[in-house]
Amino acid sequence: MxxxxxxxxxxxxxxxxxxxxxxxxxxxxxxxxxxxxxxxxxxxxxxxxxxxxxxxxxxxxxxxxxxxxxxxxxxxxxxxxxxxxxxxxxLNRMNRILDIDTIGYTMTVEAGVILKTIQETAAQHDRLFPLSLGAEGSCTIGGNLSTNAGGVQVLHYGNARQLVLGIEVVTPQGEVWNGLRALKKDNTGYDLRDLYLGAEGTLGIITKAVLKLWPKPKDVATAWIAVPSPEAAVELLSGAHAASEDNVTSCELMARQGIDFVLDHVPGSTDPLQEKYDWYVLLEWSSTRARRPGANETGLAEKMEAYLGEAMEKGLVLDAALAQNESQARAFWAIRENHSEGQKREGPSIKHDISVSVSRIADFMAEGLAAMKKALPDCRPVVFGHVGDGNLHFNCQSPPGWNKTQFMAYHHAISGAVYDLVVGHGGSISAEHGIGRLKVEDLAHYRSKVEIDTMRTIKRALDPQNLMNPGKILQV
Ligand SMILES: Cc1cc2nc3c(=O)[nH]c(=O)nc-3n(C[C@H](O)[C@H](O)[C@H](O)COP(=O)(O)OP(=O)(O)OC[C@H]3O[C@@H](n4cnc5c(N)ncnc54)[C@H](O)[C@@H]3O)c2cc1C
CATH class of the missing domain: 3.30.43.10 (Uridine Diphospho-n-acetylenolpyruvylglucosamine Reductase, domain 2)
Incomplete structure (x- = not known):
């Protein structure tokens, strides 16, 4: 040794x-x-x-x-x-931005660069790197690509897989594959890049990446909206696509319980609305079209206000606050992004990062909440997430005062009931967080034999000694 x-x-x-x-x-x-x-x-x-x-x-x-x-x-x-x-x-010492190409809209980076640094560097060049998530101040692009991370703008820009053109990988044998190609079109055999994205470090180590950039939005409207139900949230989103002229960049759903945990545990958080409601939506529209000062034209904020007014008349909106400036918008976002932190400080929780098609959300939600309560009547459901992607963090907080061991005795009953329903609705048991160690058995249970066998074949072929992050995703 x-x-x-x-x-x-x-x-x-x-x-x-x-x-x-x-x-x-x-x-x-x-x-x-x-x-x-x-x-x-x-x-x-x-x-x-x-x-x-x-x-x-x-x-x-x-x-x-x-x-x-x-x-x-x-x-x-x-x-x-x-x-x-x-x-x-x-990879945390490999943290250099290697190149920014504003003409070709790309940025080349080492794997250990913090996501926020990439966003800020893009902004300094009047560009946008749209991957955005609560952990952006500490997660790295290598981790984002290896988990195929999602976040709050997938609805418009796609998940990490869609935001990258090329990667460099060190294989389990220690060879370097230089796939750092800044190409939008490249049909040359099997797509090796896609194999490593979302592989959670089980097939090799991503060391560099060429990322895609977009024009930086110049007009952004953000609203914190109380809605009567998840069904109303989905209907509100459906109409928003056309009303915003296809400029919806985020649509997040939150139940009251998670907001209360943030207000209780994260100092500086304030409730944007005076009354309390059961369900909320954080809606953001962004456009690259700048509003010209003094010009008589309708910006996104006015369009959003008009749309929310109509939605209120239809009963889809109960109350709403439109952010008046960037700092107010940031305060709305902080409540959403601090949900995981609020839950962690409240105590033990069982988490389910699931997805179903957007049109099935309301049905799934009703059945899922009932199933959770049936498994443990005193549990406290904490539902929030990227409703625009059909992705919900369908979590379950322990009853007040319970310790972790006591609560975890219900883990299999609660998660089994939730996952059975998800799969019954044609959904996925892991929408954006991956499998890691926690869901190895669930993956083996809920995916077909042919899928698991194919994954195993790939793993064995690329990493015959099983030395690259063994025991994660699959047992081989
Ligand atoms: C508050 C909070 C909010 C979050 N919100 C979201 C969200 O909205 N959407 C979302 O998708 N996730 C979210 N996450 C989860 C997490 O931030 C993401 O999974 C992120 O992509 C992980 O990046 P990381 O650098 O921290 O990776 P790590 O946690 O270090 O690693 C994650 C996996 O990738 C592998 N890995 C890491 N780097 C490499 C590399 N260079 N090459 C090969 N394998 C590698 C690791 O072995 C591991 O399997 C959140 C987490 C927190 C704490």
Missing amino acids: TDLIERLRAIVSDKGLILDEDGKHPYLTDWRETYLGKALAIVRPATTEEVAAVVKLCAAEKVAIVPQGGNTGMMGGGTPHEDGHEIVLS
């Missing part, structure tokens, strides 16, 4: 190696603190060549590798196992 550590040190130097237990700790547990693993070392290479050399050494020594970005994943995919035989390979 000393020999392995010294050979790792020779590749990444002291700066790239963490061996003391205090230093290792943040890399050994996940954001939700569901898992606490052990690792031989935390290895932090600074270049692709160093990543490749580390992987080659580990392949020769049969040491498994857990790739890690910002460690904000919800499924335990970036956390090592408890046996302590793995290394964690963190």
Whole structure:
């Protein structure tokens, strides 16, 4: 073992190696603190060549590798196992923006760049990188691509898979595949890029990416809206596409319970409306068409106000607040984005990141809430999410005062009931968070034999020694 550590040190130097237990700790547990693993070392290479050399050494020594970005994943995919035989390979020193091409609308980055840095760099060049999620201040683009992250603008721009043109990957053998092509069209055989996206580090390590950029929006309207029901939210969204001239960029649904947790636990949060309602929508429209000062033209805010007025007459809206400036819009967004934090501080929860088609949301929701209550009558459902994508965080908070062990005894009953319904509605048991470690059994149960067998065949072919993030997504 000393020999392995010294050979790792020779590749990444002291700066790239963490061996003391205090230093290792943040890399050994996940954001939700569901898992606490052990690792031989935390290895932090600074270049692709160093990543490749580390992987080659580990392949020769049969040491498994857990790739890690910002460690904000919800499924335990970036956390090592408890046996302590793995290394964690963190990309957090590979954090350089390599190129920005404003003519070709692309940005080339290393895998460890924080998502927010990418957004800010794009904005400085009057461009937009549209991936946006609550963890954007700490998650990395490598993690985003490896989980095929979603977030709050998928409805308009697509998920991470749709936001990338090319990637560079270090294979489980330590070879470097340079797929950093800034091409929109490239039909040259099997799509290797798509294989690695969403693979959660089980097939190789993403080290660089060429990202797509968009024009920066110049006119944005944001509203916090109380609606009578999830059905009304879906109908409101359906009409909004045409009313906004196809400029809906976000549509988030929230139940009151989650908002209360944010107001209770996240300092500085305030309720945008005076009355309390059961359901809310955060709606955002964005356009690249700038409003000319003094020109007599209707901007998105006026169009949205008119649309919400009509929707109120139809009974789809109960009350609404239109953001008057950017800081008010940010305050609305903070309530939505702090939902996971509010839930974490409230206590134990069982999370379901599910999707069904948008038109099935209302039916699923009614049946799902009933199923959760049947499994545990005192549980507190916390439903929120990207309703415009049919993706809900259909979560369940423990009854007040319960400890984790007591609550987790109901995990299988609650999740089983929810997932059976999701699958019955033609939906997915993981919309955007991936499988990681937490849903390995669920994936095997709910996906067909032919799908699982094909995934296993791919995994065995690319990683025959099963050293790349073993035990995540699949048992091979
Ligand atoms: C408050 C909060 C809000 C969130 N909101 C959303 C949301 O709206 N939408 C959403 O999709 N997710 C959301 N997430 C989940 C999480 O932020 C995403 O999954 C994110 O993409 C993970 O990025 P990361 O850099 O933290 O990856 P990590 O957590 O470090 O890793 C995630 C997985 O990817 C692998 N991996 C990481 N980097 C690489 C690499 N370079 N090469 C190969 N494999 C790699 C890891 O092994 C692991 O399996 C949220 C999380 C939090 C805490």
